[in-house]
Amino acid sequence: MAVKKPFIKIQCSVCKTTNYFTKKSKKAAEKKLELKKFCSTCRKTTLHKEGKKG
Secondary structure, rough: OOOOOOOOEEEEOOOOOOOOEEEEHHHHHHHHOEEEEOOOOEEEEEEEEEEEOO
């Protein structure tokens, strides 16, 4: 049976808006994901962190 990857929200660490949605591997599930992405609200590239589930 296929194992599904967890679906997560990525939100801006500056303005706290949810901008991106992605899936991450089970191996990386222990750590929170952090990426530098473009935030349309801040209109600049900022650090985006994995948001809360739900």
